[in-house]
Amino acid sequence: MALSHSWGGHQAAKTVKSNLVARCAGFPLSELPSTFQDAIAVAVELEIRYIWIDSLCIVQDDRDDWKREAAKMGDVYLHSYLTIAATRAANSEAGFLGPRRFTQAVKLPDALSDTLSDTLSGVHHPPVRNIYACQRRSFSDDVDDGPLSQRAWVLQERVLSPRTLHFTERQVYWECWQYHQGEDLECQYLGVMKKDAYPVALSPSSLLREDITPGSELPQGWWYMSSEYTGCGLTFQADKLVAISGVVQKLGSRLNITYMKGVWKEFLHRSVLWSARTEDLEYLPLVEAPSWSWASRKGPINYMQLYDYKPMPQFAICETAPPGLFLIHAMLATLSANLRIGDVRWSDPARDPIAFPPELDYFATRYRVVQDHKGDIVGWITLDSRIESRTDFSHLFWVLVAKSSHSHSHEGLGATVSTVSN
Structure with a gap:
């Protein structure tokens, strides 16, 4: 079995070089915090002999061991018999088998x-x-919106696990790729099931098949899942790509595609066309991701909806020597002299179903309109955070990434674009 839990900041119970020998020799259960003890109690009750807990099974101050074992975490959860999700536990000391808050x-x-x-x-x-x-309980309220689900590491643990028991404040929920159910046996209003929320290509029935499906389209669920991940919290921001690496490895192997610092090489135009869902995104230098990757920033992003767009054939990204350096090959465009960029607006699909622009219809997103000399809106733009306050756009350039399938050849500058400054 595997445990999915929140460290909650300081983690006292962990394996380090100095206690590794003692750990292997055996130690009293009383030395472990309540969340770990509760997980072991569940394993014993279900007659499962082995349990995997990250802070105990990975040597935390051995960088080589951590990198090696972190790369295997996807397999740990994928091949587990059952994952115990300590959904109600804010940290390792809280436990999850204590008194519950029953609905009146x-x-x-x-x-x-x-x-x-x-x-x-x-x-x-x-x-x-x-x-x-x-009162009826909601899986969405108790699990999806629970504190554990707000942690970045937990997303791949939940997605890759074949079956999970979520211990919440009010009841226990079962979740697998085909179904979810609570103790109260409520079968309606539970929320979106796993097979509908996440790419089915990441289900055990798909991943454990020996064949691969090269050339397949990246599942639509990936873009939703990736956007959801960017809004989750991390204790160490340098783990931004590592915490989702298990899912990336599995999906890349399944579809025979390549992931480069947060973008899929075979789906570049969709990968780089994203915008911030908050006022500002903090730059994360320790991630060592290029500025056009969402991984270079801290905070939630939104991928644009590109149902009727096709990639520009001139747009490409390649990695150079030394590894980690990237070059973009693309056509450049600049703003026409008779056009101007307006003030910041927010698309709000929840309140305005016909919000402009339609490419930002998934989440509320910051954008600006582009107007002609008559004041008519002819397009829209989202700007990088570091140039958001600029008012002079005479030297602003775009990399042409994708173009509307319905555009005529002379309407190339109306393409969806990614912004860069000179």
Whole structure:
């Protein structure tokens, strides 16, 4: 079994070089924090002999061991019998098997209880002594919006696990690739199932097949999942690409495609066309990702919707020597003299279903309109954070990335573009 949990900042119970020998020799269960003890209690109850806990199974101050084992984490969860998700535990000390906050329940009158009991007895149900009515719980509220799901490392743990038990404040939920269910047996209003939220190409039934499917289109669910990941928290920002590497490795192997510092080589135009969902994104130099990759920034991003766009054939990215340096080959464009860029606006699809522009219809996103000399809107633009406050755009250039499939040849400058400054 594997444990999915939040470190919650300081993690006292971990394996380091100085206690590795003692760890291997055996140590008292009482030395472990409550969350770990609870996970072991579940394993014992289910008669599972082995459990994998990251802070114990990886030598935390051995960089080589950490890099080697972190690269295998995708396989750990993919091949686990069951993943225990300590969804309610804010840290390793909190535990997840303690008292629960039950939804307020109301005991039905005896007469109604007797009637229901008689009805149930007719379908071979044992006699019912008391019946209570309670508020319906939501898998989406308890799990998807729970504190554990806001952690970046947890996303790949949840996606790759064949089956998971989520221990929340109110009840336990089961989740696999075909179904999810709570203790209350509520079968409606649970939320979006795993097979509908994430790429099915990442399911065990797909990943454990020996054949590969080169040339396949990248699943639409990847872009949603990747955007969701950018909004999750990390204790160490340098782990931004590492924490999702298990999912990337599996998807890359499945489709025979290459991931380069946050972008798919075979789907470059979609990978680099993203915009910030917040006012500003902090630059992360330790990630060592190029500025056009979402991985170079801290904060949530939104991939643009490109259903009717085709890549520009001149756009390409290549890695040079030494490794980690990238060159962009593309056509450049600049703003026409009779056009101007307006003030910052926010698209809000939740409140305005016809919000302009349609390419930003997934999340509320910052953008500016492009207007002609009459003031008519002829396009839109999102700017890099570092030039957001600029008012002079006479030396602003674009790399042409994709073009509308419905555009005529002379409308090339109306293409969706990625912005760079000189």
